[in-house]
Amino acid sequence: MRNQIETIVQSLTGSPTFAYGTQNELNTLADDKIFPCVFMYPLQPIEVSPQVNGSVDNTFTIYLEFLFKTDFGQFTADNETYVQQALQMANQFIVKASKYREGEGRYFRVKAGIKAKCLPVYNKFDVNTTGVGLTITLPTMYYDTF
Template identity: 75%
Template sequence: MPIRNQIATIVQTLAGNPSFIYGTAGELNALADDAAFPGVFLYPLQNIEIKPAVNGSVDNSFSIYLEFLFKTEFGQYTADNETYVNQALQLANQFMIKASNYREDNGRYFRVKTGEKAKCVPVYNKFDVNTTGIGLTLTLSAMYSPDIV
């Protein structure tokens, strides 16, 4: 099963029941026009690092970029949107916790390495529908499935 499906499953468990949208930047901009908000927007996988281990196993680490966005009004100032940034940050924190605990069958699916920093930046006036929130870059390791994309 593709990683995006696992991430979509995690998103469905977040508070506020955000919608999940996947695609390239252009696709996401078009899909945002009809999306329900809040929404979690997943861009295609970034770097995939394959590390063979001494015991014969292989560790697959990959970077994901997600945006946790709320619909906002045109013409609002940055200060007016701080509430949305804070709410989006809470969703991103929930996502990280749930991703590290996500199980499929009898095993954990992802590993979020302790000490690994996730990068989070505010996002303002994104897409044609005008959204605000945060962008999260996170490195995950697939622990369970050999099929990562």
């Protein structure tokens, strides 16, 4: 899953860099990253749904932060431009995730009304970053049949 998300992130406008890890790991990794950057946190619980045809559907809840480096001491109002740019990146991520193909078909089943929330993030990490955090549930299209 991490590899598919990273591939989608690398195709976004502005070529953001990508990092994956826990809160503490990302804080350390942020020191050496080029911004804008998308941080992916470990997967939330994965919903596993057995189907009648012997297959299993998997639904992943992911949390990503789309961040820009900001200066220390800037007020929240000074960072609104970064929040808007990060929101545009998050929106583009959702569109690209819905079209992402692996093999002969789409990888994610992204439909209208899918659950996604975006919250502004201010002054995060030691390097001081601002942007948005996106929580989205992505069901996969491919599953194993046993």
